[in-house]
Amino acid sequence: MKGRFILLGSLVVVAAAAVTAYFAWPAKSEGVHWPEGQALPTFEEPASTLDLMYTTDNFYYQAEDASFAHKTGKADGDGWLAAAGSDAPNVPMLDITDQTNIPAGENKAIVNMQVDSFANENGVVAKLEVLDQEAGMTLASLDVSNWDFKLPNASQSFELPFTVPEGGHSLEFRVQWTGKSTLKLFDVGISWALRKEENLVFTSLKGVVNKTQPRLYAFTDNVNGSTGTSWLASLGLAYKEEKDNWKLLDKYRSEVKGIVVYDDSQPDTVNLATTIAGLKDGIVAPPALVEKLTGDPYNLPILEDLRGDFTSKLEVYEFMLSNYWPKVTHRVIIGLDPSLKSYLRDYAMNLTAAVVWLNPKEPKESELLDKFLTDMPYGSGLYMGWWPDEGEGVKKTSDFGLATVASDYSSNLSVFSGTSREITVPELPKKPPLENKIYVSFILSDGDNLQYMEHSFKKFWDTPDRGEVPLGWTVSPLMVDTMPGILNFLYKTATPNDALISGPSGMGYTYPNFWKDGEGLDNFVTRTNDYMSRAGLRVLTIWNYVKGEITPEAANRFAEHAPSLLGFTSQFGTGKIEVYKNELPGQELNVSYGSTEGDLTNGIEAAIKKWDGKSPAFVAIQANPWQVSYQNFVNARDHYLSNTDVVFVRPDTYFQLVRESKGLPIEPNSSTK
Incomplete structure (x- = not known):
């Protein structure tokens, strides 16, 4: 059912200075429904099949993925296991072929695996390889020995730097098992220089797309085993995995109005750009990707270019206070470290909220932060995200009659906020008799x-x-x-x-x-x-x-x-x-x-x-x-x-x-x- 919300009956008491800003923000913005008494908004019901994208710091191939070749071993929960003495040795336990989504230039493969025990004599457990299939050459190779592992039954990472030639060659990632020791392989991660910046592009794309209806779901960590979609399975939400995020920009290009470019030399312009993008339905762009985003096939116009506009952090937020704070909601403000690129920014854009990172321990930053917080409704306003210092931050919001909602690493609040609001609470169990216990x-x-x-x-x-x-x-x-x-x-x-x-x-x-x-x-x-x-x-x-x-x-x-x-x-x-x-x-x-x-x-x-x-x-x-x-x-x-x-x-x-x-x-x- 679309447009679901519950109107709460509690009174809203706000400071006089906040009244205009609080009630001026519309109760409905596209697919975001935010009734006056509701603390945070309800979103439209998620799409019947969500697009799953990866915004991890590394791009991961899960070892147990059935679409990859396995010549020995078996799936073992959150990985692939090859057991000494029973599984066939000297063949690939994982072979990933025909990969074209790794960019040209310097890259790194990170292979995460563990052995069950140490051998009395050292020897090669696995051979890790990165191959250029089109050129017929090995880009990187590493023999991993039993004694290279620091602890048994503990995951350890092994790195292989490699260079991808220009031209988009197909790559192969292979883990050859020797049979010497029982080996569990968790995943193969790939990192490249612009990975985090690309993640910011697609996180802000989610901020545009999900404002109308939640259709994008982000896998932002590698904690939950094989797919990182554990909650989706529990909630009965279907998804389609997309390993090349740029294809999602192709798909949703028509909903994006343009790009907001931040300044590498002033990190806090990332927060300013996020705030502006939320207002203008744009995506946040690093300078290194401007040419790609404005050229074919995307041809996105530049909505605002923040490069060279500011010489200090305080200037950034003073500009935000004067020019954009009057235009965004005052019911919520987002506190987010500019270095966090893959989390919560989409939700801030969904809410059309300001994103700041001001430290109450720094006198000038604290004074500027006060100017934001004093405009928020006393007794009901929320500061979402986190603080440079927990105690000082929560004390600061308490002084202004606000509450902090720890959420800076939240990834998919728009999707979860659109799920059914029907909550069936079981009865409390009958208490035992009170005794001298x-x-x-x-x-x-x-x-x-x-x-x-x-x-x-x-x-x-x-x-x-x-x-x-x-x-x-x-x-x-x-x-x-x-x-x-x-x-x-x-x-x-x-x-x-x-x-x-x-x-x-x-x-x-x-x-x-x-x-x-x-x-x-x-x-x-x-x-x-x-x-x-x-x-x-x-x-x-x-x-x-x-x-x-x-x-x-x-x-x-x-x-x-x-x-x-x-x-x-x-x-x-x-x-x-x-x-x-x-x-x-x-x-x-x-x-x-x-x-x-x-x-x-x-x-x-x-x-x-x-x-x-x-x-x-x-x-x-x-x-x-x-x-x-x-x-x-x-x-x-x-x-x-x-x-x-x-x-x-x-x-x-x-x-x-x-x-x-x-x-x-x-x-x-x-x-x-």
Whole structure:
């Protein structure tokens, strides 16, 4: 169904200076639907078959791709495996032929593979070759020996520099296996000088094309195994792979109005060019590709040429503030490092948003940034992307009544934002009887980060033994707008031990202690409650710096304006529980951001030592997903299997038990326990 959106009922409280800019931006721009009360827009339903393009720093050939020749071995999940003693030796385990999309000039092949064990004697495991099929010559060759690998069962990269002659010769990439050791081949990556700049061209092409209807999907990392399309498969979205991105410019050329050229000598003109391209339906062009883009067959006109116009970073953003900030939305601003070429820029263009990179730690940059932020709606505006410094950046937006949405490596928000907004939330499981036990709740952090949800989270969620231990998975309430299909998929595939809860601090990452306007914070909390209710989230994590307690004044506002919450956690690390306005329990986490399995068990051990056994005790432990694995949670739980006094529960159940222990109804606004 096209044109789907939900109009939220929460009030919008904005600073007077922001009113005109906030409401001046149209509620609909082509295929982007952005009702007044909605935090982020809804896009049209994605095309029945998406065009999949690669915007990785390297161009990858996946080893298990069935279209390539394999003379030995077999597919093995995310690679191709040749087993010593059983598979035929001295033949290609991968042979990629007739490749014409590699540009002329200096290039590099990067082959990623691993051996299962080290041999007692060194010897050649594989021969890597790059061949010019038309000239009948070898462009590069490398013998890889067993002892060239630093560790067994760990992926390692081997590089082959090679030069492609002019004229577009067909190339062949071959991995010859000797049979000496079991070898797993993951992929062959190709890099060339203009690869990142080309990726910027096609990322901005996606910004033009997907504004009308999402039709382009970008594979921007090599994490998800064979295709990098794991979410598409989960959502039932079909795609057609296109290995030559320039063919996509051929296909969608009629939708592009022209190019905006940035200045290599002033990197921040990349952000200015992105902002202008979003307004003018252009694509962002590096100087090195201007001749190609303006010549046959594309013949794209130059919409604006920024070369030589600026002598400093501040000049770039002062020009943006004066000339383009009045023309773009003020509901969202994008913070993006100019060196990031393949991420989020398309979404910024879809929203017609300004893209900046200003550091609050630098006085002049901070002063200029203030001029942008003061024009944004207090209590509802969002800063998407990221910061040069996390603490200073989030503090800055908090000072202006805004929230940060970590998303600088997001790749496909336009596609995900067009998926169905029908979210079916399962009922909470019945809580166990409250006893004199030590109740433990584990929480996995960082789900407020939209790029994490798009990329690394999926591998965590796909862990085969998920459901072994009760766990709170933090997600963003903004998934209602940006990833509704994924949110619904999580509920459909969740086990009874999986609880989705809100990451910091509701409608974005903010430090409530630093908000200067109480009415604006009330609005933020009201919107948070609204979106959390739509997303089925009953528990909130609130951050005030990475390890910061929440003030009673701020906590009371959550108690008053977020009536659906069962409870919230904060970051101070004491385990202390308070009840605010006799309605809402909040707990300072016992472990605020654990990084090892020991952090999980140490938090429990500390509670056991303090417990007198005469009343319930509550231990809330949060860990980060970058250093702690799902198995660490399982192992920590298993450590206490023989101790019947330690009970593991999901966070929503946990706060129901906390509420009961404090004499509160287990359901807010309910008279029965």
